[in-house]
Amino acid sequence: MSKDSGTSSAIYGLGLIGAAIYFISGATSFWMGIVGFLKALVWPAFMVYELLKYVGA
Numbered sequence: 001m002s003k004d005s006g007t008s009s010a011i012y013g014l015g016l017i018g019a020a021i022y023f024i025s026g027a028t029s030f031w032m033g034i035v036g037f038l039k040a041l042v043w044p045a046f047m048v049y050e051l052l053k054y055v056g057a
Helices: 006-025 030-041 043-055
Strands: none
Touching: 006 030, 006 043, 030 043
């Protein structure tokens, strides 16, 4: 049995769209835009890494 997590999926989806816009808008070429989209897919990992770096863990 699994519980539906619609709210967290919606928040992740909005974060994905926002990250894609952020990373792609800074792209200087088509391939950098592709890299930006791939970064947008894993943005939570970047966020957790920076948070752990900030707190010194």
